Amino acid sequence: LPIYELFHQAFTDVQCGGPEMARAHSDCALLLVWPVVSGPFAAKGTGKEWDFSCLEHYQGSTVMYVGELAGRGSFPASSQTCSVAFQRKLQKDFRCMERVALPNWPFVQDDLS
Numbered sequence: 861l862p863i864y865e866l867f868h869q870a871f872t873d874v875q876c877g878g879p880e881m882a883r884a885h886s887d888c889a890l891l892l893v894w895p896v897v898s899g900p901f902a903a904k905g906t907g908k909e910w911d912f913s914c915l916e917h918y919q920g921s922t923v924m925y926v927g928e929l930a931g932r933g934s935f936p937a938s939s940q941t942c943s944v945a946f947q948r949k950l951q952k953d954f955r956c957m958e959r960v961a962l963p964n965w966p967f968v969q970d971d972l973s
Contacts (some may be wrong), residue, residue, distance in 0.1 A: 878910065880915040886919035893926040894941040894970075909943035915950060923954050925973050926962070932969040940968055 874891065875881055880949055895911035908916070915923070939947060960972040970972030 879913040881950065882914045883917040883919065885925045885969055890914065890920060891926075892922045892942075895925075895927065895946065896941060900937040906964070909945050911942050911946035912949055915946060917951070923950065925950065926970060928969050929971075932971075941970065 875885060875888075892911060892914060895914065925942070928939045930936075930939050930944065930947055932939075938944065956973050958973070962970050963970055964970050
């Protein structure tokens with residue numbers, strides 16, 4: 861099984877998907893873990909980053925993001941785990957209630973926010 865299938869089967873009922881799934885489940889929390897642009901649910905050919913598209917389609921009020929925010933890692937003003945467009949929309953449309961430190965790979969500063 862692919863790793864994304866193992867995660868949600870091992871811990872809880874997590875619906876894997878892309879922007880359309882985010883829109884369909886706006887009554888639930890949106891969890892994005894290292895929402896890099898590539899992968900099985902990438903929005904290819906749309907001209908928008910996948911992570912940004914998920915936020916754009918999501919109509920709910922709770923977003924949980926696991927990854928690195930700009931300015932906190934090895935690359936100033938960028939992130940190794942999400943797009944700049946995603947970060948701007950996240951900061952504009954949502955308020956961070958809590959940030960939890962996580963174990964990290966070298967040169968990466970991930971947290972749960």
